[in-house]
Amino acid sequence: MTQPQRSQRARIVAAFGRNYLADAGGDAPLACVTRGKRGDVVCGDEVLLQPGDPALIDTVLPRRNMLWRQDLRRSKVFAANLDLLLVVTAAQPTPNLDLVGRALIAAGAEDIECLLVLNKCELPQTAELRRRLRPLEQCGYPVLELSALGAPQRAVEALRPWLAGRTSMLIGASGVGKSTLANALLPGIHAVTGALSEALNSGRHTTTSTRLWTLPGMPEASALLDSPGFQAFGLQHLSVTQLQHALPELAQRNGRCRFQNCTHREEPGCVVREAVAAGEIDPERYALYLRVLRELLQ
Ligand SMILES: Nc1nc2c(ncn2[C@@H]2O[C@H](COP(=O)(O)OP(=O)(O)O)[C@@H](O)[C@H]2O)c(=O)[nH]1
Ligand SMILES: [Mg+2]
Numbered sequence: 498m499t500q501p502q503r504s505q506r507a508r509i510v511a512a513f514g515r516n517y518l519a520d521a522g523g524d525a526p527l528a529c530v531t532r533g534k535r536g537d538v539v540c541g542d543e544v545l546l547q548p549g550d551p552a553l554i555d556t557v558l559p560r561r562n563m564l565w566r567q568d569l570r571r572s573k574v575f576a577a578n579l580d581l582l583l584v585v586t587a588a589q590p591t592p593n594l595d596l597v598g599r600a601l602i603a604a605g606a607e608d609i610e611c612l613l614v615l616n617k618c619e620l621p622q623t624a625e626l627r628r629r630l631r632p633l634e635q636c637g638y639p640v641l642e643l644s645a646l647g648a649p650q651r652a653v654e655a656l657r658p659w660l661a662g663r664t665s666m667l668i669g670a671s672g673v674g675k676s677t678l679a680n681a682l683l684p685g686i687h688a689v690t691g692a693l694s695e696a697l698n699s700g701r702h703t704t705t706s707t708r709l710w711t712l713p714g715m716p717e718a719s720a721l722l723d724s725p726g727f728q729a730f731g732l733q734h735l736s737v738t739q740l741q742h743a744l745p746e747l748a749q750r751n752g753r754c755r756f757q758n759c760t761h762r763e764e765p766g767c768v769v770r771e772a773v774a775a776g777e778i779d780p781e782r783y784a785l786y787l788r789v790l791r792e793l794l795q
């Protein structure tokens with residue numbers, strides 16, 4: 498009589514189309530594939546594997562959360578089961594605070610904690626970006642200034658308490674220094690940085706480059722996901738309520754407008770618009786809210 502094969506619990510650490518690598522606690526990750534055409538498994542997913550070469554992903558265990566984006570054409574899950582999102586910005590290339598704000602909204606909608614990383618802090622133009630990030634800081638997002646290239650060891654020490662024992666993901670526009678930071682935290686991985694990475698990424702499916710790494714010299718279960726840069730961040734999967742809850746300065750005023758279902762646009766007795774007029778809500782953040790709202794209502 499043959500014993501039914503025992504399935505093994507593992508965590509997805511890399512995704513290449515329908516081929517995956519999973520960490521099952523052994524020395525090296527296991528190659529595995531999905532059943533049939535299923536291709537919606539992502540880095541960070543906890544799965545049950547049926548042994549084999551390659552192993553078969555039998556079950557994707559329920560996700561605690563997932564970071565995803567959606568526009569008119571497609572929807573993309575970046576990763577699942579995150580404890581912390583490191584939203585990286587830098588004074589160079591020209592910062593895109595719309596993208597930063599959207600990443601914070603996507604994380605907020607899934608209750609994923611965020612840390613804003615102001616990288617390249619040795620650049621003189623940093624003062625201007627620091628000033629522009631202040632409204633976010635006032636909403637409760639912590640800001641950590643680093644120089645991944647200039648002072649990598651100091652950057653690692655500053656990040657250590659944030660990363661210890663958790664699964665964190667680096668996200669941000671191309672060129673802000675995500676790979677440089679990943680290299681400082683993960684000596685030996687040699688994430689490709691700068692121009693080389695741009696050359697490699699052009700014409701490639703971006704999912705190939707998200708990768709989950711175990712952080713050395715930190716408590717067990719400390720992991721970091723490096724992700725490719727992105728240019729757009731659609732949030733059409735959100736409901737109006739989710740959007741309003743994902744912006745702390747709106748969530749804080751929830752239920753205080755005259756109308757229960759106030760969209761904070763033209764309605765009379767809107768405390769959000771009053772707060773904008775009084776300078777208590779940053780006009781750029783309110784403009785971001787209106788842009789995203791318009792997109793998800795269309
Ligand atoms: N001046 C300065 N340049 C940096 C810093 N960190 C990264 N860079 C540079 O910024 C460019 C883009 O870095 P990279 O890590 O590839 O960014 P990514 O696209 O976000 O992964 C590279 O030329 C890095 O050497 C920093 O702290 N200061
Ligand atoms: Mg990179």
Ligand SMILES: [Zn+2]
Pocket residue numbers: 754759760761762764766767768769770
């Ligand atoms: Zn309102």
